[in-house]
Amino acid sequence: MESFDSVYKQYEGMIHKIIRSLNIYKNKEEFYQTGLIALWEAHENFDPVKGTFPPYAYSYIRGRILSALTRDSRTEERTVFPSKEEFWELIEDDHPIEALTRELLLSYCDELTENQTKWVVYTSLHMLTISEISDLENVSISAVKKWRKGAREKLRD
Numbered sequence: 001m002e003s004f005d006s007v008y009k010q011y012e013g014m015i016h017k018i019i020r021s022l023n024i025y026k027n028k029e030e031f032y033q034t035g036l037i038a039l040w041e042a043h044e045n046f047d048p049v050k051g052t053f054p055p056y057a058y059s060y061i062r063g064r065i066l067s068a069l070t071r072d073s074r075t076e077e078r079t080v081f082p083s084k085e086e087f088w089e090l091i092e093d094d095h096p097i098e099a100l101t102r103e104l105l106l107s108y109c110d111e112l113t114e115n116q117t118k119w120v121v122y123t124s125l126h127m128l129t130i131s132e133i134s135d136l137e138n139v140s141i142s143a144v145k146k147w148r149k150g151a152r153e154k155l156r157d
Contacts, residue, residue, distance in 0.1 A: 007043050018062050031065055038064035116151035
């Protein structure tokens, strides 16, 4: 079997011809590299008993490039890049929703103790865990669990 260097020199034009015939105009270097890898794989996998090398190499390279085109077009379809620069600018909200959410949440806490109300606010608004609440309030984890139990019982009623 001849060396890949001689195969590369002989069939380099075939890769360029396939790229032109598929009307590839973006990322030509990437597709050329895909074609080159496919040529190497075709060279490694070729069985002379089954036929001649040029048609085998042509179909192998073309198939690999078509697969890469399909993969790239799927990726491009699934990826959205907003074209306007305004999209990426930060827009400050004049009406923070947290104040309204806090008011609504506290309206349910009228019958709760101060600690039970703390548990509700920390859990619902700040998304803190029991251990984080205990660290913040300098109490034990079991104390925070008692706050939680009492608050849940009162809120269910």
